[in-house]
Amino acid sequence: MLSLHDYSEGVRIALIAIRANKMRSVLTTLGIVIGVVVVTLMATVIEGLGAALDKSISSLGTDVYYISKWDWFSGEWWKARNRKDITVEQAEELRERLLLAEAVVPVVNSWQRTFKYKNRSVKGNLNGTVPEYEITSGVVPEEGRFFNEYESNAGRPVCIIGHDVADNLFEREDPIGKTIKISGYSYRVIGVFEKEGDFLGTAMFSKDTQAFIPLENFLKLFGTNRSIDIHVKMRDGVDKEDGKAEMIGVFRKIRAVPPGEENDFGINTQDFLKQVFDGVVSTIGVVGFLITSLSLLVGGVGIMNIMFVSVKERTKEIGTRKALGATRSSILFQFLIEAATICMLGGLLGLAISWPLSLIIDEVLPSSMPLWVVILSLSISVAVGLISGIIPAFTAAKMNPVDALRYE
Amino acid sequence: MALIHIKDVVKTYDMGAELVHALSGVTIDIQANEYVAIMGPSGSGKSTLMNVIGCLDTPTSGLYEFGGENVGDLDDNQLAEIRNRKIGFVFQTFNLLPRSTALHNVELPLIYAGVPSHERRERAEKALTDVGLGDRMLHKPNELSGGQRQRVAVARALVNNPSIILADEPTGNLDSRTGVEIMQLFSELHAQGNTLILVTHEEEIAEHAHRILRLFDGKVASDEVVANPLTYASQM
Structure with a gap:
């Protein structure tokens, strides 16, 4: 019509x-x-x-589990307060016993450490870890390299710093090979991570403001009286649920959790970001x-x-x-x-x-x-x-x- | 058969408090190619009769056949179609769309008739040329004189080749000189075979027609043939 x-x-x-x-x-x-x-x-x-x-997800790695004393974003943080600390020895034992994991990486950290170069300084988180961290994090340094097996075992004073740390301390200078002070101790910069950016206040997960040193060195200088995190990456082709089940089962045994009781540790994944x-x-x-x-x-x-x-x-x-x-x-x-x-x-x-x-x-x-x-x-x-x-x-x-x- | 056959038509308006009988039993026949003037003082019912003839309004009772078709049986869309194809209106106030060109104003009936655009344009141009406005087609109404505006309206009335042209006080808003020109145009249209119905209250305008119907109080008071209609020549 x-x-x-x-x-x-x-x-x-x-x-x-x-x-x-x-x-x-x-x-x-x-x-x-x-x-x-x-x-x-x-x-x-x-x-x-x-x-x-x-x-952010890609920076966290896709099939990586983060075992921690704490549950990220759980509303019941008080439950976790009474949990026993996770120790480096437990991480070692887990690494030896897991069959489905490609890498089991202990990460110990300390917040708000001072990084200093010449007269400039910034604050950020300091992490002690092992070379396999490169595998679980999926991130390679933009400049330089991560520390190797030898530097790790020997606890050498070397560090890899986040992008923002490098920008703040060095401005136009090349950071590689320079020595910075971390809480008063000297470290040689051997690598700088690429910039990640932060997502909705998840700067605590971004490596931009952090520094990484060998675990041995960290334990020697900053002590062990804190609970560590364990990053577990499954082998390629392993079913996520199988890997997770093995990991939980083994870690319960290591932590001597009686059958029928809740885990006394948190299993975190990147899903929380979602x-x-x-x-x-x-x-x-x-x-x-x-x-x-x-x-x-x-x-x-x-x-x-x-x-x-x-x-x-x-x-x-x-x-x-x-x-x-x-x-x-x-x-x-x-x-x-x-x-x-x-x-x-x-x-x-x-x-x-x-x-x-x-x-x-x-x-x-x-x-x-x-x-x-x-x-x-x-x-x-x-x-x-x-x-x-x-x-x-x-x-x-x-x-x-x-x-x-x-x-x- | 008469082109327009009106028998005992009554039109009553309900004004709330009282019923107004605008037409109280009108009977007329108008043949094709007649030139009829409908006269009467205000309130005589001539406007109502024109609205009924123009299918703008339907009678309360009585029979109105247009070209053999009983208008009372038609629905709204059919009435619109009759107005579009069979009737060409010329209004006292021209009723042109102010923001459109003369050409577009003349095209309007063809748009509603569904004529394709190129043909529409051709026919509108011809209609405007026929009324002597071939050089004013792209002017808007406010760029035209009163007489020119009424010519545009006449072209618009003619463009769809209607059976009748219905003019309501067509010279009412024009000076007498221009009015005469428009009446001359009507005489020419009549001479070309068109049927014209003119509503007016002016005696000298009505005398251009060949037949004068006088209404009084909603009834036909007289219906006479004009012996010597006024023509352009007789006024020179």
Whole structure:
């Protein structure tokens, strides 16, 4: 019933009407503009977070378990307080007895140590570990190298530092071969890790601000009276669950946990990042959804209002069109198109605003505005136009031609 | 058979407190290629009669046949189609779309008739040329004089080759000189075989027609043939 002619005439009339009332149209679309800006920026941020998550996950290594006294992100930290410390000896024993693991790496750390070079200093975490750390972390130094078996066993005073530590201490100098002081002890820098960035305050997991020294050296100088972490990476091709079951079984025996009792240690994986991510995304999503819905609602009411005005203003035109043969549906369609076009322009305006903003976000959080969001937000704009235009358009369509013609 | 056959048509408006009888039993036949003026003082029902003839309104009771078709049986869309294809309206206030060019205004009925755009343009251009506005096609109404605007409206009325042209006080908003020009245009259209119905309250305008129907209180008071209709020549 509706022909292409109706459509092109509808668009034409809409553009003429909008051009005649530029300011009014722009103000009317404000709600739509805000809605589109929010929805696109939200999606951009979520996309950026997703990319950051992927990066963090890869920095943690995919099939690596982190055995610790603590459960990461467990709400019941007090349970873990009473657990016995995990010791280097337990780690050694685990390494000897696990068949499915490729690497079992003890990591002992100490927070907030001072790294100093000449007159510059920074604070960061100090870790003592073994050469296999390269396997479990999946990260190779960007410059230099990790320490080798010999340096490890001998407890040589060598260190690999994170990217931020190197930047802060050395600025333009090449750190390799330089000697820095860690809590007063001298270490030769033999490697620098590549930059990882941090994800949502997970800087504690990022190696950027940390330094790594041989475990033997750490134990000698900084003591052993703390619980260590054990990083376990399974062999390629090993079923994750099998590997995990073996690891838990063996470690329970080492720790002498009686059958039927809970583990007295935490098994952590990178999955927690996923949980943090999901939490953040759903928060952003809910807030964004509320703001978007609200602004679209306000926008929709604005459009409805302006369409009523538009219909009223053009009562005589509607009468004339009816006299010339316009059917109810042509008139209905004309005003629907007008409402949809105004909203579409609002959507485009919103995109024009959010595009540069997304480039700013990109600076902080590498991301890009996904195409589907552009399409989605334009579709939502048009839908809002159609929904809020329908009542005014009906009013126009069912006008009596005689009354409409007589209207002044 | 008459082109327009109106028998005992009554049109009553419910004004809430009272019923207003705008037409109380009108019977008329109008043949193809007639030139009829409908006259009467205000409140006589001439506008209502014009709305009924133009299918803008339907009678409360009585029979209205247009080209043999009972208009009372038609639904809204069919009425719109009759207005589109069979009737060309010329209004006192021109009723042009202010922001569209003369050409687009004339194309409007063809758009609603579903005529493809190139043909639409051709026919609209021809209609404008026929009324002497071949050089004003891309002007908007506010760039045209009153007489030119009414010519655009006439071109719009003609463009879809209607069975009748229905003009409601077509000279009411024009000065007398321009009014005469428009009446001359109507005489030419009539001479070319068109059927014209003119609603007016001005005697000298009505005398251009070949037949004058006078309404009074919603009834036909007189129906006379004009012996010597005014023509352009007779006014020179």
